[in-house]
Amino acid sequence: MQDLWYHLGITPAGAVGVVVSTLTMYFVFGAVLRLWGQRLYSSPRSVDLAVVTVLGAIVGRSTMGHVPTLAGGLLALGTLGAIEVAFHGLRRLPIPQLRRPTPRARAVVLAVAGKVRTEALHTYGLTMPMLWSAMRQAGVSHPSQVALAVLEPQGRISVLRTGQPIHPRALMGVKGSHTVMQQLREAGHLHTAPLSTDETGGPSGGSAPVPVPPTQAVGGQAGQHDG
Known part of the structure; x- marks a missing residue:
């Protein structure tokens, strides 16, 4: 024993x-x-x-x-x-x-108004194929169709497509939200009207997570085709 x-x-x-x-x-x-x-x-x-x-x-x-x-x-x-x-x-x-809430990792913008932030991709060890994967899952076939792509604190990539109005509250917890808000406003993607009762729960539709494709059409040039 x-x-x-x-x-x-x-x-x-x-x-x-x-x-x-x-x-x-x-x-x-x-x-x-x-x-x-x-x-x-x-x-x-x-x-x-x-x-x-x-x-x-x-x-x-x-x-x-x-x-x-x-x-x-x-x-x-x-x-x-x-x-x-x-x-x-x-x-x-x-x-x-x-x-008091414990500070957590903040969401990071990877693309805004069709322009990819390649420095953000490199900082977080991401690649263009990974970003394209997330964009494909959101139904995106061209960078110009991306209003906003964000790396969430949990490591997922969310994509909001152009054509759906984005309320400022959708940028809560995002690094550099004021600058991003200005870029979205200039591109006509920002929706500043008061939220309706059905919208108070947060933005809906068009959101997807994960990685992206061709290396050609990105790096900040929104209007280029992938070839």
């Missing part, structure tokens, strides 16, 4: 080590995702997937202590659950600093 406990159990000192390691890696990994999560989620490149896999392996191995055991794993899971419950309870307290 003692041998069985050696392989499945954990010592008091080891238990403390697992709790401390789990707490530390929880906050460190959370910080990593907050800084680079949007880029990692958006890019399907094998290198980025490998980075995510390695990060997960490091976190898992670091929390289990010198010798991974069943008791250590259960203790790590219990610690993670306790952290989540504790934070959830703290957010419900009437303390402004705790109830």
Whole structure:
């Protein structure tokens, strides 16, 4: 029985080590995702997937202590659950600093009024084929049909087509929304009339997520054909 406990159990000192390691890696990994999560989620490149896999392996191995055991794993899971419950309870307290929304990754404009922002694509590890994939899913066959393409915080690409009026509220949470709003207004895509009762829930239709095609017709030239 003692041998069985050696392989499945954990010592008091080891238990403390697992709790401390789990707490530390929880906050460190959370910080990593907050800084680079949007880029990692958006890019399907094998290198980025490998980075995510390695990060997960490091976190898992670091929390289990010198010798991974069943008791250590259960203790790590219990610690993670306790952290989540504790934070959830703290957010419900009437303390402004705790109830204040946590800053999250903001949506990034990839194309506006038919013009693709190639620097934004490169910054987030995206390519023109990936952007074209999202545009095709939105029924777009030419860059000039794109009123707005946005990389969402979760790594998906949303596309709004020309011909559908865009309300300023559709730009909530988007980086540089004032500049984008001005570009949409100049292109005649911005709809500034008050929202009706049916529209208050947010913009509808024409939205799609994911990647895009030909390399030829983009990079800022909206009127060029792909060939």
